[in-house]
Amino acid sequence: MVFSNNDEGLINKKLPKELLLRIFSFLDIVTLCRCAQISKAWNILALDGSNWQRIDLFNFQTDVEGRVVENISKRCGGFLRKLSLRGCIGVGDSSLKTFAQNCRNIEHLNLNGCTKITDSTCYSLSRFCSKLKHLDLTSCVSITNSSLKGISEGCRHLEYLNLSWCDQITKDGVEALVRGCRGLRALLLRGCTQLEDEALKHIQNYCHELVSLNLQSCSRVTDDGVVQLCRGCPRLQALCLSGCGSLTDASLTALALNCPRLQILEAARCSHLTDAGFTLLARNCHDLEKMDLEECVLITDRTLTQLSIHCPKLQALIPRLDPSSPAGRAPWTPHFTSKEAEVRSASETCRLQSCPDEPVPLRAHHGRWHPAPKQQPLWPREAAGAGAGQLPAHHRRGPGAPGALPRPGAPGALRLPASHPSRHQAHAGAAPSRPSPRLLRSRHPAHGRGRRRAAALQVLRHPLTAARGPRGLPGALGVPFSAITQLC
Numbered sequence: 001m002v003f004s005n006n007d008e009g010l011i012n013k014k015l016p017k018e019l020l021l022r023i024f025s026f027l028d029i030v031t032l033c034r035c036a037q038i039s040k041a042w043n044i045l046a047l048d049g050s051n052w053q054r055i056d057l058f059n060f061q062t063d064v065e066g067r068v069v070e071n072i073s074k075r076c077g078g079f080l081r082k083l084s085l086r087g088c089i090g091v092g093d094s095s096l097k098t099f100a101q102n103c104r105n106i107e108h109l110n111l112n113g114c115t116k117i118t119d120s121t122c123y124s125l126s127r128f129c130s131k132l133k134h135l136d137l138t139s140c141v142s143i144t145n146s147s148l149k150g151i152s153e154g155c156r157h158l159e160y161l162n163l164s165w166c167d168q169i170t171k172d173g174v175e176a177l178v179r180g181c182r183g184l185r186a187l188l189l190r191g192c193t194q195l196e197d198e199a200l201k202h203i204q205n206y207c208h209e210l211v212s213l214n215l216q217s218c219s220r221v222t223d224d225g226v227v228q229l230c231r232g233c234p235r236l237q238a239l240c241l242s243g244c245g246s247l248t249d250a251s252l253t254a255l256a257l258n259c260p261r262l263q264i265l266e267a268a269r270c271s272h273l274t275d276a277g278f279t280l281l282a283r284n285c286h287d288l289e290k291m292d293l294e295e296c297v298l299i300t301d302r303t304l305t306q307l308s309i310h311c312p313k314l315q316a317l318i319p320r321l322d323p324s325s326p327a328g329r330a331p332w333t334p335h336f337t338s339k340e341a342e343v344r345s346a347s348e349t350c351r352l353q354s355c356p357d358e359p360v361p362l363r364a365h366h367g368r369w370h371p372a373p374k375q376q377p378l379w380p381r382e383a384a385g386a387g388a389g390q391l392p393a394h395h396r397r398g399p400g401a402p403g404a405l406p407r408p409g410a411p412g413a414l415r416l417p418a419s420h421p422s423r424h425q426a427h428a429g430a431a432p433s434r435p436s437p438r439l440l441r442s443r444h445p446a447h448g449r450g451r452r453r454a455a456a457l458q459v460l461r462h463p464l465t466a467a468r469g470p471r472g473l474p475g476a477l478g479v480p481f482s483a484i485t486q487l488c
Helices: 010-014 017-024 029-034 040-044 064-079 092-104 119-128 145-155 170-182 197-206 223-232 249-258 273-283 299-309 423-427 448-461 483-487
Strands: 055-058 082-084 108-110 134-136 161-162 186-188 212-214 239-240 265-266 290-292 316-318 343-344 349-352 361-365 369-373
Touching: 017 040, 017 064, 029 040, 064 092, 064 448, 092 119, 092 423, 145 170, 170 197, 197 223, 223 249, 249 273, 349 423
Parallel strands: 055 082, 082 108, 108 134, 134 161, 161 186, 186 212, 212 239, 239 265, 265 290, 290 316
Antiparallel strands: 343 349, 361 369
16 A cells, blocks of 8 residues: 555545545554554544544553543544543543543443542533443542532433442442432442441332342441342342351342342352252242352252252352361362262262253362363264264274274375474474474564554554534544544
8 A cells, every 4th residue: 555745545546535434433543543644634534533432541551641531532522432441540530521521422431440530530520421321430449429429410321330449438428329320220339348238228219220239348238238129129130249248048038039030149258148048049030140159158959959940041150168178268069969969079060950051060279160171082083873982983993994094104194394293292292393483572562562552652642633523523624524423
């Protein structure tokens, strides 16, 4: 592809700008930035706001500064719908305020790990970003109840909110949030240690559309709060209660009677739960797909029996571990001896009756069970006629039989180069061939992916302002705004 000095290359003459703009819309950030360095014409098209509707800066997290976010907001304007700043610890309140003022159509915003932001960012989002539906504030430890109050006033269309490890949140903040955002479908409160049963009561009163709730490590939550929650949220499908050590079978009973659509239940470290509660849960919640029963030390094979009978969709099951074993990592097997559900330590296989798939080999690793890698047979079996453990017919016959494979070195056998060791030589301990120089190349920023990333970062840092279309939206120079809206 050759371009002349006046930016009138062949591709620019043959293809209209609308078509080039459409092609650029399928490229990622790095490729767009590289295209922007080709020529002035491509710079205008590649940096057009319609191509920057979804941006993920996770790969640039260590280099992203506030000015990068400000430049992106000025370049994209109202076109930007989704932005991920996960891990960008250099972004603060001032840059996000500029972003909120310029990108008022943002719907999905991920600020996971942006530890510098405070309540001021939430005030800016509530004031300018009324269309926000998905907000992730994980590990933003400076967020307080004031942020939730501001979000509830300005972002009433919010459906997903992640407040994990925001340990300053209390029941007052949750109350202010759910009063304004009654359409919440997913609320993650993992690690919010100050929450009590009163917070769950507020969720019950206002969030009737709630589908997913995470209360991991909320140790102050008791059975009273869970019972009230289940009565007001009958559409609940995923619930995490891991680390809520004071819960008993009363919580499982409430789930069984009020939440028949439950699919995921995580109850790790809930040591007071017994077979009675899980039996009732299995008989009423037939859509269960995943359960975490780690350190539920009071359950026996009766629980697995009921799950195998009444929950045919169950795909993942994390059994309890023996707390008396070193570090609590040894698998617990003695009680699972029934025919319906057994865990055999010899083969490390967990079998559940009525499960649609074949038994999956499991392997204990760091206290959890993981699927073991599938072992491929040494020899392919015949499609028909070969018994279990037998070789195919052409291998069982002698070397001179019809269809038999010739021995190595015989006429017609496959000959390998001298530098390429055969499979038998490799198994016998022969030295492998010399690895490719490409595999030994260091991961220097000037090579390959690092070089492209550095070039893209220069473009992101360059303060360019695209042409403005109607209503203040950016548009490509020389391209009708109606064509851009159609392509978007």
